[in-house]
Amino acid sequence: MTKAHVYKRDHVNTDEIIPARYLTTDDEAELAKHCMEDLDAEFVSKVKPGDVIVAGEDFGCGSSREHAVWAIRGAKIQTVIAKSFARIFYRNAINCGFYLVESADAVDKIRDGDELEIDFRAGAIKDKTTGADITFGALPDFALEIINDGGLLEHIKKSL
Amino acid sequence: MGMTITQKILAGAANKEKMVPGELVDANIDVVMCHDVTTPSAVSMLLEKGIDRVFDAEKIVVTPDHFQPGKDVKSAELHKRLDKWAKRHKIKHYYKIGKAGVCHALLPEQGHIRPGQVIVGGDSHTCTYGAFAAFSTGIGSTDLAAAIATGKLWFKVPESIKLVLHGSLGPGVYSKDVILAVIARIGTDGALYKAMEFVGSALAEMSMEARMTMTNMAIEAGAKNGIIGFDETTEKYLDEHLTDGQDYTVYESDSDAEYVATEEFDCSKIEPIVAFPHLPSGGVPITECAGKEMDQAYIGSCTNGRIEDLRVAARILKGRKASVRTIIVPATPMIWKQAKDEGLFDAFYDADCVIAAPTCGACLGGFMGVLAEGEKCVSTTNRNFVGRMGHPKSEVYLASPATAAASAVEGKLTDPRKYL
Numbered sequence: 001m002t003k004a005h006v007y008k009r010d011h012v013n014t015d016e017i018i019p020a021r022y023l024t025t026d027d028e029a030e031l032a033k034h035c036m037e038d039l040d041a042e043f044v045s046k047v048k049p050g051d052v053i054v055a056g057e058d059f060g061c062g063s064s065r066e067h068a069v070w071a072i073r074g075a076k077i078q079t080v081i082a083k084s085f086a087r088i089f090y091r092n093a094i095n096c097g098f099y100l101v102e103s104a105d106a107v108d109k110i111r112d113g114d115e116l117e118i119d120f121r122a123g124a125i126k127d128k129t130t131g132a133d134i135t136f137g138a139l140p141d142f143a144l145e146i147i148n149d150g151g152l153l154e155h156i157k158k159s160l
Numbered sequence: 161m162g163m164t165i166t167q168k169i170l171a172g173a174a175n176k177e178k179m180v181p182g183e184l185v186d187a188n189i190d191v192v193m194c195h196d197v198t199t200p201s202a203v204s205m206l207l208e209k210g211i212d213r214v215f216d217a218e219k220i221v222v223t224p225d226h227f228q229p230g231k232d233v234k235s236a237e238l239h240k241r242l243d244k245w246a247k248r249h250k251i252k253h254y255y256k257i258g259k260a261g262v263c264h265a266l267l268p269e270q271g272h273i274r275p276g277q278v279i280v281g282g283d284s285h286t287c288t289y290g291a292f293a294a295f296s297t298g299i300g301s302t303d304l305a306a307a308i309a310t311g312k313l314w315f316k317v318p319e320s321i322k323l324v325l326h327g328s329l330g331p332g333v334y335s336k337d338v339i340l341a342v343i344a345r346i347g348t349d350g351a352l353y354k355a356m357e358f359v360g361s362a363l364a365e366m367s368m369e370a371r372m373t374m375t376n377m378a379i380e381a382g383a384k385n386g387i388i389g390f391d392e393t394t395e396k397y398l399d400e401h402l403t404d405g406q407d408y409t410v411y412e413s414d415s416d417a418e419y420v421a422t423e424e425f426d427c428s429k430i431e432p433i434v435a436f437p438h439l440p441s442g443g444v445p446i447t448e449c450a451g452k453e454m455d456q457a458y459i460g461s462c463t464n465g466r467i468e469d470l471r472v473a474a475r476i477l478k479g480r481k482a483s484v485r486t487i488i489v490p491a492t493p494m495i496w497k498q499a500k501d502e503g504l505f506d507a508f509y510d511a512d513c514v515i516a517a518p519t520c521g522a523c524l525g526g527f528m529g530v531l532a533e534g535e536k537c538v539s540t541t542n543r544n545f546v547g548r549m550g551h552p553k554s555e556v557y558l559a560s561p562a563t564a565a566a567s568a569v570e571g572k573l574t575d576p577r578k579y580l
């Protein structure tokens with residue numbers, strides 16, 4: 001079951017996603033324990049594997065720390081649905097092979113706690129709680145290619 | 161249609177004549193900046209994939225700075241991993257403790273930055289180097305790993321926003337006030353994915369240090385890069401700092417280059433400004449917020465920890481006492497020595513300030529000035545996000561070194577112009 005955890009806020013930043021006090025490690029499981037801690041201290045206890053984060057504009061703004069993506073992935077979050085993403089966060093996610101959904105429509109329609117079904121290739125979300133069908137623009141081809149290869153390093157390894 | 165300076169540099173780096181915004185390019189990288197937080201992860205990733213190589217041991221610059229000297233066992237481990245890797249690959253420009261400093265102040269000072277280059281770094285404020293008419297942007301650990309191994313990265317050529325800075329800055333007003341005013345107007349995503357190109361008469365009067373304060377904060381408006389064209393000031397700085405005698409390429413924007421937006425600022429009207437928590441766009445003129453009580457003043461970082469910044473702060477603190485905790489962090493060992501030789505440390509010492517070793521330290525809530533619950537800090541850094549300098553309920557107020565120093569004296573937000 002994929003449940004939506006909605007933060008109807010713009011500019012959720014990397015300091016909130018993973019505070020700098022935890023940057024002395026790059027262990028994903030360790031980082032996951034503090035995921036979103038300064039935004040919602042309950043987050044980690046609420047989420048189940050496969051759940052998604054829903055937020056407003058400019059998600060992931062702030063520092064270049066990839067730890068933000070690792071913390072979210074470590075918390076077994078399937079994807080982040082936002083109106084827009086900060087540039088470095090967006091790039092980091094793709095490079096890590098982590099899907100993102102950029103859709104204002106989805107953010108407007110999805111409510112906290114809704115159950116979702118997401119098809120990344122088709123660009124479709126089914127909100128099973130409300131019955132709404134939402135479409136979104138899938139990631140560009142080169143990004144999908146990197147994600148398919150399992151991230152940027154596997155991708156470049158092919159040409160080394 | 162002409163090209164902007166950003167387009168031209170990326171075209172050059174991809175060996176192409178023409179480049180339009182939105183195009184994807186595989187660009188050759190001239191400099192890769194590595195520090196202690198993001199690089200150890202990049203190295204581990206490479207090792208995991210069996211790619212233990214660097215594309216060019218002379219084009220990678222390494223400086224541990226965030227938790228330097230090691231603040232605890234975990235950060236010491238990061239330094240150890242970084243050290244092992246840098247030595248194994250014989251990284252030529254590896255600044256060990258004693259020579260290490262805050263990356264974005266250190267690289268230009270040590271002559272690693274030149275016009276026309278493509279520079280990447282595992283740090284969001286890598287956009288700082290755009291002050292030297294270079295394309296420079298921050299990346300995460302995976303990108304960093306790829307850049308280290310291959311010397312290439314993919315980029316989407318950004319659209320450009322033109323920021324025209326008219327007029328001259330008034331007394332007590334600095335480039336920090338200008339960039340805070342810019343971000344207050346366009347917002348923290350006002351330049352998302354874009355290049356912020358600064359032009360105008362006010363720039364001509366700014367030193368390279370002052371310009372770097374502005375390009376440093378381009379990321380605070382969401383930009384991919386900040387950039388300032390080449391002029392005599394740039395040339396003079398480079399003459400003093402480049403030591404290897406190698407030449408560089410100067411690009412400039414065509415007169416018919418396309419900009420998605422143009423914002424004009426009359427710098428003579430800009431006042432000292434303080435960005436209130438919790439966004440860098442929360443700028444309030446000092447005349448409207450003076451008197452708000454502070455618990456700490458912090459003068460340092462890649463934004464404002466350079467010698468000029470320390471001089472301004474020392475001038476205000478000299479012969480006075482700081483009435484709140486005041487922490488001074490020269491950004492590099494050279495700046496530290498210069499400040500000492502110029503007698504600035506005497507002024508700080510007499511004013512009861514703490515003088516720290518070069519480090520990022522408390523700028524990111526690391527150590528040496530971390531805030532307790534409910535504390536307020538006026539800081540010359542670049543971010544005032546929730547929990548940035550310590551407890552999630554602490555608050556950071558971004559300001560120029562002059563405003564921070566004046567506020568240190570009075571223990572509350574203070575207009576620096578009364579101390580000029």
Ligand code: SF4
Nearest residue numbers: 262461462520523524
């Ligand atoms: S001084 Fe602060 S903003 Fe600059 S690189 Fe260090 S942590 Fe980042």
